[in-house]
Amino acid sequence: MGKLRVGIAGLGTVGGGLLKLFADPAARLNEKLELVAVSARNRSRDRGVDIGRYRWFDDPVELAAQPDVDVVVELIGGSDGPAKRTVETALQRGAHVVSANKALIAVHGVALAELSEAKGGKLLFEAAVGGGVPMVKALKESVAGCCASAVAGILNGTCNYILTEMESSGRSFEDVLADAQRLGYAEADPIMDVGGFDAAHKLTILSAIAFGARPDFEHVRIEGIERVSLIDIRMAGKLGFRIKLLAKGASTENGVEMHVRPALLAFDHPLANIGGSLNALVVDAEPAGQLTFIGRGAGAGPTAASVAADLIDLAEGRAGFAFGRPLAQLTSAPRATPVERGRYYLRLMVADRPGVVAAISDRLAHESISIESFLQMPAPEGPAVPIVLTTQTCPREAVEAAVAAMQALDVVVEPPYVMPVEVSGARWGRG
Ligand SMILES: NC(=O)c1ccc[n+]([C@@H]2O[C@H](COP(=O)([O-])OP(=O)(O)OC[C@H]3O[C@@H](n4cnc5c(N)ncnc54)[C@H](OP(=O)(O)O)[C@@H]3O)[C@@H](O)[C@H]2O)c1
Known part of the structure; x- marks a missing residue:
């Protein structure tokens, strides 16, 4: 089987990094793939490597439509506009697509995966998340x-x-x-x-x-x-x-x-x-x-390396479904109603007056929230004093109710700021 012919649409940070990989004759990328076409807005911009040997397209959609381009690499960016049209055009004619475009995949991933499955071209996007991290x-x-x-x-x-x-x-x-x-x-x-x-x-x-x-x-x-x-x-x-x-x-x-x-x-x-x-x-x-x-997680080298890994997967016949399994097997699970429990951090800016701490504690007690730790420090400037506390595990709803009640106090001078506290692990709402 001959080499897979590649066209790159977008020669900026990531596209430039990929051009450098293709320019290295010893790179594994060149064993099974051949760069044949490129596209960007400005033809005369210096890309750091000689692009004169590749076919140039002012319009990335035209590049995507070329029948002798087997893989279109989309490195333009944006969830819509030329990036989307480029990817759709390539998938529509059964070509493979590699993209680093998280906005496009997050917003239009289902429709693009449908096109990929219907027409047979693969859709890969390792570089869209985590740059060089697989x-x-x-x-x-x-x-x-x-x-x-x-x-x-x-x-x-x-x-x-x-x-x-x-x-x-x-x-x-x-x-x-x-x-x-x-x-x-x-x-x-x-x-x-x-x-x-x-x-x-x-x-x-x-x-x-x-x-x-x-x-x-x-x-x-x-x-x-x-x-x-x-x-x-x-x-x-x-x-x-x-x-x-x-x-x-x-x-x-x-x-x-x-x-x-x-x-x-x-x-x-x-x-x-x-x-x-x-x-x-x-x-x-x-x-x-x-x-x-x-x-x-970003930068020319790491991101281009992930694009190259997808290209090698394609060339070696290892590319699977866009989201790991066929669309028909992906659930359209009902959206979870956020029922969240955890520990929370609250920062309040309060007037420096007696009784403030008691008033805040009272609002927390009213929602059955126990305090884990409490810190007060002198105000860096101005009359307001920061008070910071963390709660023991409690429902998020209770914290929101307590915060609303605190906000109504005339000693609380700006909306309280709430952040969750994570102790360890990735589990949701672990206290
Ligand atoms: N930068 C990173 O570290 C990184 C990391 C992970 C993922 N990504 C993703 O990778 C993609 C590319 O990012 P980037 O940082 O490389 O972007 P960039 O440096 O802004 O490069 C964009 C490229 O697209 C070309 N372009 C823009 N509009 C065009 C149009 N209408 N027609 C033809 N070409 C057009 C530009 O042409 P000119 O050069 O002629 O202006 C440029 O070459 C994005 O989806 C981004 O989210 C980037």
């Missing part, structure tokens, strides 16, 4: 014989970098974000990252594969890191916790539950020490037990 493959293949009950991950390197820097340098969220933008670690419009949406796209994909359910991005409850303050980071540290943006999915008797939000992780939690721009995933899967995967 999270998709691990769930599709290594854990296939297990029953996965929960996945929990640090899936957004930008947020993890910001939170790690805030802790180590004592600088505010705004300061660190501005630095990250200057250094190119964060986008000019950072909302996809700091708002939790990028992690939610990745969690959608991982949960679908882990739990054998149709990807359902709309069902992820999403909260970003914008409200995490230095006070939270310091207070959490004093109590033995580190704050992370945690993406967590669980298979419950009511269906699949997915949540992206900042959480306090105990120092001995397997995800607590994942620093900087690293990504990590913990999987609870019986009978294998708990598994942890760690590595570089």
Whole structure:
């Protein structure tokens, strides 16, 4: 059999990394695949390697329509627009697609997998989650014989970098974000990252594969890191916790539950020490037990390496179903009604007056919530004083009711901030 002929649509960070791999004659990639066509917006931009020997297309959809391109690699990005049209065009004519585009797969994964199954081309997207860390493959293949009950991950390197820097340098969220933008670690419009949406796209994909359910991005409850303050980071540290943006999915008797939000992780939690721009995933899967995967979650090299691994799978006939099993076998489980129990962290900014602590304790007692720990520190500036407490295990609903009651107190000067506390493991709501 001849080599599989590849076309790359998108020659930016990841596409550029893949071009470099193809430019190395010794790379295993070149044994069974041949790069024949490329597409980007700007033909004259320097891509670091000579692209003159490949057929050029201004329009990635035209590249995807070429009958002699067996595999279309989509590295443009975005859930709609040219990326979607490129992938649809390739799948429609039975070509294979490899993509790093988590937004596209999370939002349109079912329709694209349908097209793939109907027309025979494979759809692979290892690079869409965890950059160079083989999270998709691990769930599709290594854990296939297990029953996965929960996945929990640090899936957004930008947020993890910001939170790690805030802790180590004592600088505010705004300061660190501005630095990250200057250094190119964060986008000019950072909302996809700091708002939790990028992690939610990745969690959608991982949960679908882990739990054998149709990807359902709309069902992820999403909260970003914008409200995490230095006070939270310091207070959490004093109590033995580190704050992370945690993406967590669980298979419950009511269906699949997915949540992206900042959480306090105990120092001995397997995800607590994942620093900087690293990504990590913990999987609870019986009978294998708990598994942890760690590595570089973004960047040209790691991400291109994952794309290359998918290409080699295709060339060696190892590529399976997009979400690990045929669409017909994926459940459309009823969406879980979030019935959540756990320990919670509350930060309140209060007026420095006698009786405040008693009033807060009273609101918690009214909802039968017991306090695990309580810290008060002098206000850095201004009249408001931060009070921080963690609860013992209780229903989330009770915490929300107590918080609503506290908010009505005239001594509480801004809406209380609540984060879940994770002691260990990936299990949902473990207290
Ligand atoms: N960067 C990472 O570390 C990383 C990690 C994991 C996954 N991903 C995913 O990989 C994908 C690519 O990301 P990236 O960081 O490589 O993006 P990028 O650097 O912005 O590159 C995007 C590429 O797409 C081309 N492009 C954009 N619009 C186009 C259009 N309308 N027609 C033709 N070409 C078009 C651009 O052309 P020009 O170069 O001519 O402007 C550029 O080459 C995204 O889905 C992203 O989420 C990225």
